[in-house]
Amino acid sequence: MALAKTKKKALTKNNSNSLTRKKLKKLASKRNGKAKDKYVYTFGDGKAEGDASMKNLLGGKGANLAEMASIGLPVPAGFTITTEVCTAFYENKRKYPKGLEKQVENALAHVEKIMGAKFGSTKNPLLLSVRSGARVSMPGMMDTVLNLGLNDETLQGLIAKTGNERFAYDCYRRFVQMYGDVVLGLKPVNKDDIDPFEEILHDKKEKLGAKFDNELSAEALRELVHEFKAAIKERTGHDFPEDPMEQLWGAVGSVFGSWMNDRAIAYRKLYDIPESWGTAVNVQSMVFGNMGEDCGTGVAFTRDPATGENVFYGEYLINAQGEDVVAGTRTPEPIARLEQDMPKVFEQLMKIRKTLERHYKEMQDIEFTVQNGKLWMLQTRNGKRTAFAAFKIAHDMV
Ligand SMILES: Nc1ncnc2c1ncn2[C@@H]1O[C@H](COP(=O)(O)OP(=O)(O)OP(=O)(O)O)[C@@H](O)[C@H]1O
Ligand SMILES: [Mg+2]
Known part of the structure; x- marks a missing residue:
């Protein structure tokens, strides 16, 4: 006073x-513990501005990414735009609060520094994932956009940096498809409609006699990028946005926009989720599970969610990215096999499993990615389990 x-x-x-x-x-x-006009919270490099108690402001995913980073787990650096921005956006004729842009730029600079790469650079480009983040998970509300920041020039930077042309084109075709589906609205709404990108991909594989996506050559992936972009132009009348900053704001806007889409409104009604909660947006540096045989991605529960048994339970795919594990195009391996495929990563994951359970005092549901033998944690949340498992876990954890 x-x-x-x-x-x-x-x-x-x-x-x-x-x-x-x-x-x-x-x-x-x-x-009151919070700067009033603070809209963006960073995490990474063993530190975070937020923590697990801030789910209302940062959403479930953002709060737990911050928590994992601050307890020293390997989390790719990033930042969370708060749920308050979502609320303000809708209260103010879909305009962002003043100062948000600057805070995003500052947070991005912070992430660039930690990750040693630059967003939009043609020599050493930083790529981002843009992930939704309500307080509770709302499946299907908004799909994640991965590999954001790629265009014809930054792609050359990614090729030069990694020496891996096939990998770079694989990221690019995934990005154009995801951006087209999620941000530019090409994803079919009805089950019977066809995703234009899936159709093009399917035709390409058939023509080349490839069974799986990962059998496509750099050349085939390069063609896919062109064909995807042409489909976007044809359907939307606009060129694919090449400017990384425009891509970023497009994806952020689409997460906030998704809060009021029909699916989200219906889901909220069903589960009694108030509209006023809003969603956060998580922007995170990409780590790559699709760079080769010493890379992969997986999901796991720290215990068996059906029986509650104290065994590590999950699956992974080598040389894969994001949704590949759940997409069903390739059959994932049971997590126990990782001990043979990547013994060091497996050992580290077992340690993290213990750390997380001790820390949260709950069974956790996790997502991870391995890039060139290095493990990165992408998500943790309390695991959904059967009533029987819940009882057993509670009993075993005392
Ligand atoms: N920074 C990143 N680097 C690499 N992969 C990422 C990154 N962010 C997200 N992913 C991949 O994308 C997948 C899906 O992302 P995300 O967790 O945002 O959505 P979801 O799992 O579909 O839905 P939910 O909101 O319920 O978690 C992750 O499991 C992960 O494999
Ligand atoms: Mg997830």
Whole structure:
């Protein structure tokens, strides 16, 4: 209070009343533990501005990414745009609050520094994932966009940086498809409609006699990128956005936009989720499970969710990215096999399994990716389980 008074005195002296009010407001809100106009919270490199208790503000995913980062688990650096921005967006004719853009730029610079790469760079490009983040998981509300930041120039940077042309084109064709589906709205709404990208991909595989996506050559993937872009132009009348910053804001806008789509509204009604909660947006540096045989991606429960048995339970795919594990195009391996495929990663994952259970005192449902033998954690949340398993786990954990 004394501090506020002195501040007020000093500022009124300057005849700057609006400034006084602003500063006082700022001081008051800081005393409540949160800077009032803070819309963006960073995480990564063993530190985070948020934590697991901040689910209302950061959403479930963002709060837990922050928590994992601050307890020293390997989490790719990123930032969360708060649920308050979503609420403000809808209260203010779909406009973002003042200052958001600058905060996003600052957070991005922070992430670039940690990851040692630059968003939009043609030599050493940083790629991002944009992930939705309601307080509770809302399946199907908004799909994740991976590999954001690629265009014809940054692609060359990715090829030069990794020396792996096939990998770079694989990221590019995934990105154009995901961006086209999720942000540009080409994903079919009805079950019977055809996804234009899936159709093109299917035709390509048939023509080349490939059974799985991972059998496609760099050349075939390059052709796919062109064909995908042509499909976008044909259906939307616009060129695919090549500017990485435009891509980023497009994806962010689409997460906030998805909060009011029909599916989300129906889901909220069904599960009694208030509209006022809003969703957060997580922007995170990409790590790559599709760079080769020492890479992969997987999902797991720290215990068997059906029986509650204290065994590690999950699956993974070598040389794969994101949704490949659940997409059903290739059959994933049971997590126990990882001990043979990547013994060091497996050992580390077993340790993290223990750390997470001790920390959260709940069975966890996790997502991870391995890039060139290095393990990265992408998500953790309390695992859904059967009533029987819940009882057994509670009993075993005491
Ligand atoms: N930064 C990243 N690097 C590599 N892969 C990522 C990254 N972010 C997300 N992914 C991949 O995308 C998948 C899906 O992302 P995400 O967790 O955002 O959505 P979801 O699992 O479909 O839905 P939910 O909101 O219920 O978690 C992840 O499991 C992960 O494999
Ligand atoms: Mg997930």
